[in-house]
Amino acid sequence: MSRSKFQVPSSKLITGKKLRRLSLALILFLTWNSELGTRNCLASAGEEGFQFLKLGASPRSAALGGTGVCAESGEEALSLNPAGLGELRWKEASFSYGDQMESMNQGALTLAGNTKRGGIGVQAQSLQFGTIPGTDLSGNPTSAFSANDLSLAVGIGRRIWEDHASWGASVKQVSETIDGIKGTAYALDLGVVREWKAASLRAGLDARNLGSGAKFDEEKTSLPQSFDAGVSWKGFSEAVTAAVEVHKTGENTTFLSGGIEAWLQNALAFRAGYRTDGDVGRRFSLGLGFRLRDIRVDYAFADAGSFGGTHRVGIQWRFGNEAQSLYEEGAALSQKGLYPEAILKFKEALDLDPNHRAAARGLRDAVQRLNGEMRGS
Secondary structure, eight states: OOSSOOOEEOGGGOOHHHHHHHHHHHHHHHHHTSSOOHHHHHHTTTTBOOGGGGSOSOHHHHHTTTOOTTOOSSGGGGGTOGGGGGGOOSEEEEEEEEEOSTTOEEEEEEEEEEETTEEEEEEEEEEEEEEEEEEOTTSOEEEEEEEEEEEEEEEEEEEETTTTEEEEEEEEEEEEEETTEEEEEEEEEEEEEEEEGGGTEEEEEEEEEESOOEEETTEEEBOOOEEEEEEEEEETTTTEEEEEEEEEETTSOEEEEEEEEEEETTTEEEEEEEEOOGGGOOEEEEEEEEEETTEEEEEEEEEOGGGOEEEEEEEEEEESOHHHHHHHHHHHHHHTTOHHHHHHHHHHHHHHOTTOHHHHHHHHHHHHHHHHHHHHO
């Protein structure tokens, strides 16, 4: 294949298995720039379709090597581990964009909000290949055609075990269209997250893209299932997060991923990630994050070997009085006697709203009680 001109047989001349191979050939260019690898993609030709489901929607996750099984509360949990929706305390909206190779681009729009015992979210994610020059089986030019992928998801998460854990589930309608020929399938994601606040540890499990697949023209294609597990740790007053995960695909390929994130003054984040990706060698990623009150902007770069790299950007907006939500979390922690954790929440609330008097009072009270405990010991 040429990097400057991507030519494939015209879809009008192919059906069944060849159409599915075309789908995988189209995604091949994108996989060089993301979490997949060339040999993995080629090995799956004729076995799995809807390869775009392996691409994440979160620039933060991409910068952290694709980790996200231990997803914390936030809209990005919908595309990583829906259990993270169970910890939402506010409302969020986000948009992300990835500029891939040639005319290909990836975009995602996500909305999520808190409920009484958890959260709910919806997401639309698309991958557009632009106009593709066609050739016949002899290599002669034919009419150009287009291809695109689309995923529509809705998910829910709930807190359990006195808020020390959460579970989540999401359902997706996914479709892939090549020159007017369309395949549609439905997928299910399931996940659970457990937290040990005293040790600043989280552990997560998820199963993604469970479903029966779809039919392209005359032949059926399966979904790219994956089963993931991981642990994460927060330290240095929650300024640093580190995560390690293991991933097993439906094709019995196993690989590892890891990432680390460090925030400065809760305003600027530096991120780095690494993943083994099985038989295509190791890959790295880097990223930045910037937070100003209720808005966070993320950027990620992922290594793509000889093809250079891919760039992703995203913006997240939290609304629904986040400072009040943080104060309420701090008050609940203080009532349980978890004063160090309460102090951090009160400080976060005051960073967002310096005039939040209740948070200021809560902070003073938690500091006094913590000092009292330390003197008593």
